[in-house]
Each structure stands twice: as structure tokens, then as C-alpha cells.
Amino acid sequence: MRTPPAAALTALALLAAACGGTGTEGGGGPAGGGTFTYALPADPGVLDPATGVLSVTITTLSLAYDTLTRVTADGKIVPSLAERWTVEPDKVTFTLRKGATCSDGAPVIPSDVAAGVNHIADPATKSPVYGVLVPAGMKAEADDAAGTVTLSMPEPFSFILESTRLIYVVCGKGVEDRSLLARATSGSGPYRLTEAVPGDHYTFKVRREYAWGPPGSTVKDVPETVVLKVVPNEQTAANLLISGAVNGAVLYGPDRARLEATPGIGKKTVSEANGQFFYHQGDDRPTHDPAVRKALTQAVNLKELAGIASGGTGKPPTGLVLDPRPCQGDTVTGHVPAHVPAAAAAALDAAGWRAGPDGVRVKDGRRLTLRYLYGTTRGAGVQAAAEYLATAWRAAGAEVKLNGVIDTKLSESLNATQDWDVVWLPIGVPLPSQLVGFLSGPSAPKGANFAHVANDRYDELVAAATLKPAAEGCAQWLEAESALFENADLVPVTETTVLQASKGATYEQVAGLFSPTSIRLGG
DSSP states (O other): OOOOOHHHHHHHHHTOOOOSOEEOOOSOOOSSSSEEEEEESSOOOOOOTTTOOSHHHHHHHTTTOOBSEEEOTTSOEEESSEEEEEEETTEEEEEEOTTOBOTTSOBOOHHHHHHHHHHHHOGGGOOTTBTTTBOTTOEEEEETTTTEEEEEOSSOOTTTTGGGGGOBOBOTHHHHOGGGGSSSOOBOSSEEEEEEETTTEEEEEEOTTOOOSSTTOOSTTSOSEEEEEEOOOHHHHHHHHHHTSOSEEEEOSTHHHHHHTSTTOEEEEEEEEEEEEEEOOOTTSGGGSHHHHHHHHHTSOHHHHHHHHHTTOOBOOOOSSOSSOSSOSOSSTTTSOOOOHHHHHHHHHHTTOEEOTTSOEEETTEEOEEEEEEEGGGOHHHHHHHHHHHHHHHHTTOEEEEEEEOHHHHHHIIIIIOOOSEEEOOOOOSSGGGGHHHHSSSBTTTSSBTTOOOOHHHHHHHHHHHTSOHHHHHHHHHHHHHHHHHTTSEEEEEEEEEEEEESSEEEEEETTEEOGGGOEEOO
16 A cells, blocks of 8 residues: 655644534524624645645535535534445445535536545645545545446445545546636535635635435535634634634634633634654664663653643543544553553663663663654643653753754655654544654655654554454554553653633634534524
8 A cells, every 4th residue: 555645644643633522502683684793713725635634624625515415523423425335345436415616616426526635646746635534545536427436446445434534535626627726616515615815814605405415414504604713822812712803713722712602702722742752763863662662651751741731631542543543442542562661771781771871771882862853833841841841851861952943844754854853743634544754664754654653563463454344453553552552662652632712602623634514503
């Protein structure tokens, strides 16, 4: 299976989607008209679904595009643009709903679906969502006369049906001219983009003719207009919400406490992604040795680190995949090396790293130096976590150099220069298969395996699980995650939560995607 492009990794990590949850009721307002305004934490960039890997982009596109299937908050796959399907181990055939139209009035046909999938899979496209949102190796074939489209894989694939809930269907003029999609939409969803002002706002108008969504969905009472306002400063977003200038926002940092204490604000705490760090396992790195990785992990009180990194708002991590997970279970507890500083010191001694004159451990004339990389856009908690880790590892005899960088530099360091030894990197994906390219296979810069992970047990379990239907392979998918933690390939620290807040409106998001027909003004 071809691994996803390395560029996709950082995109997923920078803005992991707030998953699940329902905006609760706030103030009043009219139903079936008016404007719903939502604060985006960053500009979504180019709006072509073939390039949309940032969660802020995926959230934006969810207003205007349908997917073949949808997932409910409890993880159930339900019809959307497809009304039914038949699943085989290596393929799934969908029958599309009749009467669906694109925002430009063109009928939605199976060839539209096939063209979009094959465009992303085409190597010339260099799509960052290939191998992540569209499984590597997937091909599509349409039968317009029969109203069906078949998505196939070269061999059995666990999540061939589940993957389709993340593939946006481009239709109409956008199929023939993808350049139209940079600042516009060409989809069959409940809303269409009417104005795009990068860095400021994106305005959508409802399509009252929309009648082909998931069961029970209707645009009868949804707002006439949805405005996504770009508000990078979280304090500003909180102020706008309190004043009623915006109806919805997601808060990560200290301002969430202020909102939680404010009357009239709808509030729901939802999981976002794991706070976690990876060890670089390149041949020339001290953390190539699993004994060193385990010792460094034992030197850290992960419970204290979790509280610092999350500002006290996190939860104990139980896995690598976002809810609603297809495979339920705790892969973390009992599988991460426990905090035992004395054992860490003994293990480093046994591995040949002995304290030098200045206290820094040395082996074969080489100092135990760790370059710790983290993104500066993740807030004060991640900065404080870096300093806490540096203190713990210095106490164990390591020389630690902290390197906080902006997102573009983080991408360059991970995918090109590789100038790091440990990196704090949250990755949010809803399927375990979407992690495989990051945790195995070709290493960066040739592949997406940025940490040079080489875990034979993980590879064996994934290879076996991939060939089974999703539910039948779950035990092996879960065991594969645990194998990563036991080997200290990466260390899950906290399940990060965010506050999904609303005022004067209600709305639902699942895995970062709007359920557009759930949006209501008033309460």
C-alpha cells in the first residue's frame, strides 16, 4: 500500500478536528431564516477538496459538499448522497439517490464521484489527502445508467466503507475545471459558497431545494445564511461569542473557563486529539535504541505532564483515533513505560550512557543531546510542557535543546531537514488505517514515516487487520497501537478537550464536520 505524502502529516497535526458534540442552546432568534455566524480559528486556504487536509478546511467544506455516507455521534454509518450499498472485502458499490443536484444545477451522477476519487489517486495530482482521506490504492468506476459507483482496492481493506464518510463529492462545473474550487464550491450540499474573503470571512447561502441528505435531515428551518468568520485570536472569539456577534466557536485555552462561567452560553466539552510526543528513530539518533526511549519515558511523570500540557482540561488518553472510533478499547493503560526515575537512570547506565563531568551522559564520546521540537501555535500549555520535559530529561542526564517553531518550519523540520530528536505532535484521524503511513513504511523525506518508526509487531498486526472486515480486525488494530506504546515509539500524554460553545443557536459537529441541516437559530 502506498503511504500518504509526508506533507499531509503536518497538515493533520496543525489543526486536529474537534470531534463529536452538539452546540447547546443559547439565546433567541428566528428559525428558518437569519444568519448563523461561526468563528474559524484560521483561514481554510484553498477550498479544493483534493487539497483540503487541514481540519479548518474540512470543517468549511462540510457546509457545501455531501459525502456518500455519514457517521452518527455513536459511530453508526448512515446513508447520505448514497441511498444504499453492498460491501465486499475489496470493494463497495453505492447506489446514488435520485434527484440530487449540484449547486450550479447540474445533476449529480456516479461519474462525478468516480472522477473525484480518481483525481485524488492520480500521482500527478500530488493530493495530500491521498492515503489519508482516500485510501492508497483506491480506484473508482461509475455506471451512470445504473446509478452506481464502485470503489475498489487492490486487496481486502478493513475500512473501505467507513472511509467514504470523509470523501467530499465534487459535481457540476468543478469536475471539469478544478481551478474553480480554489475560492468557490461545486458540491451538492445544503449550502453554497457565495463570498470568499481570505483571512476575513466566508459566506454561504442555503439551497432550499436540498432534499437528499441523511435520513431525517431537512433545510426547512435552517438559517438562510452561514458566515464563517476567521478569528485567529481565541480571546477575541470568546468576546464575540459573549456579545452575540458570533453564534459558535471552539475554545482550546484559558478563555474557555470564562465562557463556562458566562450565563446564556451553550457549552459542551468534546475531545479534540491526543497530546503526544514521538522519538526520532533514525540510525544516527540516541533514541534509535528502544532502551533509551523507554528510559526517557520512565523519567517523566506523564500524569503531571498531561495536566500542564492541557491546562488541566484533558482526559487520560485511551488510543490514537478520534471518536466516534470504529474500534472501541483502551490501548494505552498498562502499555506505556511507568514513571520510575531510578529505573530510567539504571537503564541509561546499562545502555552505555554514563554521566560526564558536567552531568550530561556520554557514550562513545557522544553527548546524550535531545533536540525537542514543538509548534508555537498550540498555546501556552504546549510551551510549558516542553519546559517540563526538558527539566525531567536534564535530571536524567540529557542535554535538552528546546525549539519552538511556527507551523511552516515544523513541516520543514519533520519532512525535510529532520533536525529534531523528540517532537510534540498531535494527529487527529478517525480511522486507524489513516495512521499507518505515518507509523511504518518509507521514512521522511521519501515517505510520511517522519519518526523512522520500525516496529515489526505493529507492521504484522496491521497487515493482518487490514485484510479483515472492520469489526473482525478491531482486536488486531487495537493491539497494534499498544505495540507502539510498549516500544516507546510514541508516548500518548493527554486526550485534549475543547469547549464547543454557542449563543443564540444550536448546531452539531461530528469528527469536525458540520451537520449543516442541524443548524438552528434561537432555542
